[in-house]
Structure formats: structure tokens, C-alpha cells
Amino acid sequence: xxxxxxxxxxxxxxxxxxxxxxxxxxxxxxxxxxxxxxxxxxxxxxxxxxxxxxxxxxxxxxxxxxxxxxxxxxxxxxxxxxxxxxxxxxxxxxxxxxxxxxxxxxxxxxxxxxxxxxxxxxxxxxxxxxxxxxxxxxxxxxxxxxxxxxxxxxxxxxxxxxxxxxxxxxxxxxxxxxxxxxxxxxxxxxxxxxxxxxxxxxxxxxxxxxxxxxxxxxxxxxxxxxxxxxxxxxxxxxxxxxxxxxxxxxxxxxxxxx
Numbered sequence: 004x005x006x007x008x009x010x011x012x013x014x015x016x017x018x019x020x021x022x023x024x025x026x027x028x029x030x031x032x033x034x035x036x037x038x039x040x041x042x043x044x045x046x047x048x049x050x051x052x053x054x055x056x057x058x059x060x061x062x063x064x065x066x067x068x069x070x071x072x073x074x075x076x077x078x079x080x081x082x083x084x085x086x087x088x089x090x091x092x093x094x095x096x097x098x099x100x101x102x103x104x105x106x107x108x109x110x111x112x113x114x115x116x117x118x119x120x121x122x123x124x125x126x127x128x129x130x131x132x133x134x135x136x137x138x139x140x141x142x143x144x145x146x147x148x149x150x151x152x153x154x155x156x157x158x159x160x161x162x163x164x165x166x167x168x169x170x171x172x173x174x175x176x177x178x179x180x181x182x183x184x185x186x187x188x189x190x191x192x193x194x195x196x197x198x199x200x201x202x203x204x205x206x207x208x209x210x211x212x213x214x215x216x217x218x219x220x221x222x223x224x225x226x227x228x229x230x231x232x233x234x235x236x237x238x239x240x241x242x243x244x245x246x247x248x249x250x251x252x253x254x255x256x257x258x259x260x261x
Contacts, residue, residue: 091144092144092145093144094142094143094144094150095142095143095144096115096116096117096140096141096142098112098115098116101145102143102144102145103145104143104145105143105145105146105147105148106147107147107177107179108143108147108148108149108175108177109177110177110181110183110201111141111149111175111177111183111201111206113203113204113231114141114149114175114206114229114237115141115142115143115149116140116141116260116261117138117139117140117260117261118138118139118140118141118237118258118259118260118261119136119137119138119139119258119259119261120136120137120236120237120256120257120258120259121134121135121136121137121158121256121257122134122135122137122239122254122255122256122257123135123254123255123256124253124254125252125253126243126245126248126251126253127248127251128245128246128248133157133158134157134158134160134162135155135156135157135158135168135169135256136155136156136158136164137153137154137155137156137169137256137258138153138154138155138258139151139152139153139237139239139258140152140153141175147176147177148174148175148176148177149174149175150172150173150174151171151172151173151174151175151185151187152171152172152173153169153170153171153172154167154169154170155167155168155169155170156168169189169190169191170189170190171187171188171189171190172187172188173185173186173187173188174186177201181200181201182198182199182200183197183198183199183200183201183206183208184196184197184198185197185198185199185208185227191219191220192215192216192218192219193213193214193215193216193219193220193222194213194214194215195210195212195213195214195222195225196210196211196212196213197209197210197211197225197227198211199227204230204231205228205229205230205231206227206228206229206230207226207227207228208226208227208228209224209225209226209227210224210225210226213225220245220246221245221246221247222243222244222245223244223245224243224244224250225241225242225243225244226241226242226243226250227239227240227241228240228241232257234259235259235260236257236258236259236260237257237258237259237260238255238256238257238258239254239255239256239257239258240252240254240255240256241253241254241255
């Protein structure tokens, strides 16, 4: 989900944290300290990753955004149709509301929703590992594909958000023969076409094609896996072959359905 190794942007060290040089990875609103839910208990995952879930989980949903009702069908997507509804079915992350999920997306049903959590990014070419928070939104509008959006932010050692990191959008396209296509566009100038397979609780994908702009990092190939865990968790891992290095683990994350 994080694209290339330079998605965290170019900025000076902060609080003793060595940062990754490179091109800025997008404009992602970050959680400010104190806005998340205050949870004095450390969870197993937050201990492993070194931060409290309160730094990455959203505040209680009030149903109101800037004085107007928030559309549940567009939560987390930031669509302009929230301000001016389109004359077509709205995309939704709610499987209990209209439109119904297309039959072709049955193998992807468990992915539909809004997921938030955090993880670590590392690679031999950077001075990692670095910790990040992330939100992944997977929605549908009743047609035989899913919309994908993932936004990340870099975390300081104490767990508060520092600045925007990776931002990607794309489409999950299940095929009649049981295979999967995943098209991903990164804000860093990289386009990827993944092919893969689905089991009831796991999705494995590898790139068939990677297209880069003239200014993007040299990414040759990538592999991704998504797996459902207990308590509505989604584990994610990605490996990459880039900047002249072979396929190497790059990102791991654990997300929670919100």
C-alpha cells in the first residue's frame, strides 16, 4: 500500500527520528494528538508496533460533519458527491444498504468496509523501520468491482502523527474464472496491475505490469497479501523489487474494521 520507499516525503529529522529522503507522497489529513479516543490500555498489536491505538483510531462518530449530516455511503472516501449527490447509486461500505453487492464480488465481500490501524515500513535502501498509521476504504456501487483507497501517515516514536505518507487508489476486479485483478495508482507516479487468487479469508496478488512516470522510483515488481484475522482485523503485507534490489519485504500492517 505504501508504494515506493520515498512516499514519506523529504523533511528534516524530528525528535531524533531519521527520515526518508525523496519526493512527497501525497496530501493526507493527519490525526492531531488528542483527537483520537483515549485508551489507557495497550493492545497486543500496539505494543508490538510501539504506539497506542488512540493515536490512529478515529474519534466517536457523531453523524455530523461541519454542520451537515455525514453520508454513511461515502464515509472515508471524501467524494464530491457528498456535497452534490450524483443521479446514480452512491458507492457504499455498508453491505446492509442499497445497492446490493454484485454476485461477482462474493469472494471479496469480507474486504468491503473501512479499516484503520498501523504498521511498519522498511527496505534495505532506507534507514528504517518506520511506523505509520493507515486507513483503507473498500467500497462498491453494485457493479462487479470494488473501489480501493489507502491513505497513510508517518508516526513519531511516541505515536502521534507527523505528516502525510502514501496515498493510492484503485479497483478490485474479480473474474469469472476465479482470478482477481487489482489495479493500483500511486501518488508517487507508479501504476500497478496485480493478478491473484482468493480463498475465504486470504487474498494473494503479484504484479504483472508496473508502469512508472519519468520521475518515479525504479519499481520492478510487487507482491501483496491480505488476510482476515479474529476480531475484525485485516493483516496486510507487501514485498517489492525496486531500486536494483530483488523482491524484499517492505510493509506489514494490521488494520481494524471501524
